Amino acid sequence: MPASEPIEAVVFDMDGVLVDTEHLWDEVREALTREWGGRYTPEAQEAMMGMSSLEWSRYLHEVVGLREPPETINAEVVRRMLARYDADLPVVPGAVEAVRRLGSAGFRLAVASSSNRELIDGVLRRLRLSRLFDVTVSSEEVARGKPSPDVYLETARRLGVPPRRCAAIEDSASGIRAAHAAGMRVLAYPNRHYPPAGDVLALADVVLESLGALGSASLRTASPAA
Numbered sequence: 001m002p003a004s005e006p007i008e009a010v011v012f013d014m015d016g017v018l019v020d021t022e023h024l025w026d027e028v029r030e031a032l033t034r035e036w037g038g039r040y041t042p043e044a045q046e047a048m049m050g051m052s053s054l055e056w057s058r059y060l061h062e063v064v065g066l067r068e069p070p071e072t073i074n075a076e077v078v079r080r081m082l083a084r085y086d087a088d089l090p091v092v093p094g095a096v097e098a099v100r101r102l103g104s105a106g107f108r109l110a111v112a113s114s115s116n117r118e119l120i121d122g123v124l125r126r127l128r129l130s131r132l133f134d135v136t137v138s139s140e141e142v143a144r145g146k147p148s149p150d151v152y153l154e155t156a157r158r159l160g161v162p163p164r165r166c167a168a169i170e171d172s173a174s175g176i177r178a179a180h181a182a183g184m185r186v187l188a189y190p191n192r193h194y195p196p197a198g199d200v201l202a203l204a205d206v207v208l209e210s211l212g213a214l215g216s217a218s219l220r221t222a223s224p225a226a
Contacts (some may be wrong), residue, residue, distance in 0.1 A: 007185065007219050008165045009134075010102050011155050014113035016171030016191045017211075018099070019123055020090040021081075022049070023193045028080045029060065032073070038065040049194065050146030050174025052139035053078075053116045078116050085119075089126055092189075094211035096127055103132045105216050110135040112155040112168070114145055114175075135159050146174040152182035167219050169208075173200040180204075185222040187214065 016022045026045050033040040044064055048056040057070035057077070066073055103109055109132055113120050117138045124130040135158040142150035156163045168179035171191040179186045180203040188204035189211060190196055201207055205222040208214055 005165060007107070007167045007222070009108040009110060009156075009159050009161045009167070010219070011110045011112050011152065011166050011168045011179070011184065012099070013168070013170045013172070013175050014111055014115055014120060014123060016092070016175075017169050017189060018092060018095045018111075018127065018129075020092050020192075021085075022172065022191055024081065024084050024090075025077075028077055028084065029056075032076060032080070033060065033064055033066065036066045036068060036073075040064060046194075049172055050114050050139075050178065052114060052142070052145035054140055055145050074116075078118060081119055082122060085122060085126065089123065091127065092211060094214070096129065098211045098214040099129055099132055101215055102219075107219075108159055108161065109133045110137070110155045110159055110166075112137050112151045112179075114139045114151070116140060146172075147177035147181065149178050149182035152179050152184055156182070156184075167222055169214065170204075172196060176200050176203055185219075187218065187222060189214075 030040045048059055053074050057074035060066045060073050061070045111133055120136050120138055135155055137151055137155045139145040139151045142154050144150045156166055163183040166184045167187055168184040169187050170176045170179050171189050173196040176186055176188055186204040187206045187208055188201055189208045206218055
């Protein structure tokens with residue numbers, strides 16, 4: 001793949017990139033587990049990062065031990081997450097400005113998120129960014145969640161842009177692996193609550209210290225995915 005091949009589209013993860021909410025997912029699922037009689041562990045938190053709603057609700061039922069069926073677990077977690085967002089939606093510093101900056105620069109924009117469709121749409125409405133994204137894809141709309149590349153491949157398909165001409169902005173280990181496996185150029189913005197290990201960050205083409213550094217120059221710096 002030629003190093004000079006231009007990036008046409010920028011694909012944002014949502015939790016940890018646009019909004020600082022990865023830890024909220026953990027808090028909500030842990031509280032629900034305590035109330036509903038399961039056993040939550042650090043291993044459960046790590047396992048569920050990147051899973052689709054179908055996967056993590058099944059995991060809570062089958063592994064963590066909640067008696068309720070996965071669809072009931074899923075609905076309750078989403079209800080509680082929406083309530084947390086209504087009370088206080090923690091926006092990642094510089095995220096909104098980065099989206100607007102890249103949109104103004106002519107890049108096509110998309111979201112590829114493990115969040116439920118209802119949560120993706122709600123967050124983008126609250127941030128007043130909905131109209132800037134050509135495509136949004138939830139992992140619940142594909143066969144497998146991250147770290148499988150499915151959500152990124154589907155996003156590229158809907159954009160009509162080859163993955164090699166897409167740059168993905170990711171914060172988590174599972175997300176970085178997913179975008180890399182899809183053949184996208186990866187810009188990592190390491191999650192401050194759950195930082196990816198060094199070997200995972202090594203898969204990224206660029207590691208960002210802040211989203212203020214995300215612009216046309218950093219996209220040009222990104223070398224093609226190996």
